[in-house]
C-alpha cells in the first residue's frame with residue numbers, strides 16, 4: 001500500500017522550506033493559536049501583500065505610466081512626491097481596508113493619520129510606515145524599501161490626533177522593512193529575534209531565508225553622506241577624519257536607508273545620518289524610519305543612538321519628528337558615541 005501522507009526525505013525538506021511562509025512563521029513564533037497570534041500573523045501577511053504588489057509595480061517601472069517621476073505635489077516633509085511614493089502609500093491603505101486589523105495608519109506621506117472606522121472597534125493595531133524609502137533611487141533603478149512599525153492603540157483617540165503615538169519606540173510591538181533589491185526581501189521582528197524572508201515570485205510567497213539574524217559586534221563598513229561633511233558639527237567631522245586615517249574601512253552609501261541598513265545588519269559596521277548646521281535633528285524621521293530600525297537592531301544585538309540618547313528612548317514631539325541616527329554594530333556605534341560625548 002503506498003503511503004500518500006509523506007514524500008521522500010529530499011522532497012519533504014523542500015516542502016518544509018517552501019511552506020515556512022511569513023504568516024506561518026509568525027504563528028510559529030507564538031507557539032499558540034491565540035487571537036493575538038492570528039491577528040499578527042494576518043497583519044504580517046497583509047504587509048507581505050503590500051510588498052509583493054509594490055515589487056510587481058516596480059518591476060515594470062520603465063514600461064508603464066506613472067511609476068517613475070514625480071506627481072508635482074509636495075508632501076508634509078516639504079519633499080517632492082514621487083509617483084511611487086503615492087502608489088505605495090495607497091497600497092498599504094488598501095491592504096488593511098476590510099481587514100478588521102488596523103484602525104489607524106500613519107505615513108511619511110500623510111500629514112495626519114488615516115482611520116479605517118469599520119476596523120476601529122476591533123482592530124487595536126496602528127501601522128506607522130514609510131511607503132517608499134530612498135525615493136531618489138526610483139528613477140535610476142536602484143534599491144529602495146518600505147519601513148513599518150506596529151503599535152497597539154492606547155485609548156479611543158477621540159481627538160483623532162493619535163496623541164498616544166507620541167511615545168518612545170519602546171512601545172513598538174513589532175517592526176521591519178521590505179527591500180526591493182536584486183531580490184525582494186522582508187525582514188521583521190515581533191520581539192523574538194530578527195528574521196528574513198525572500199520573495200519567491202513563482203509561488204508569490206515570502207519564504208523564510210534567514211532566522212534569528214545577529215549583527216556582527218564590529219564591522220569595517222561605514223555609511224554616511226560625506227557630501228554633508230562641512231555641515232556636521234566638529235565632533236562628527238573628527239570621527240570621520242579618524243576613519244580616514246585608519247586602514248581597512250570601507251565606505252558604502254546608496255541613498256536608501258533601508259538598503260544601507262540591510263548591508264550593515266548582515267555585514268556589520270555603522271550607518272550615520274547626523275544633524276547638520278540648521279537641521280540639528282537631521283533628516284530621518286523617528287516614528288517610521290529610525291525607531292523601527294532601532295527596534296530591529298536591538299533585537300539583532302546592535303545599537304542605535306542619536307549620539308547622546310538611545311533611539312528607542314526618544315519621545316517624539318509630533319508625528320513627523322526627525323532625529324539624528326547612528327545605528328549598527330555595538331562596538332562601532334560606541335566609538336561614534338565616544339567622539340560625540342567628548
Ligand code: AHG
Pocket residue numbers: 079108130132133134135136225255256257258273283
Ligand atoms: P525617503 O525617500 O523616504 O524620503 O528617505 C530618504 C532618506 C533615506 O532613505 C536615505 O538614507 C536618506 O534620505 C538620504 O538622504 P541624502 O540624500 O541627504 O543623503
Ligand code: MN
Pocket residue numbers: 130132133134257289
Ligand atoms: Mn525614508
Ligand code: MN
Pocket residue numbers: 085108130131132133134135
Ligand atoms: Mn519615503
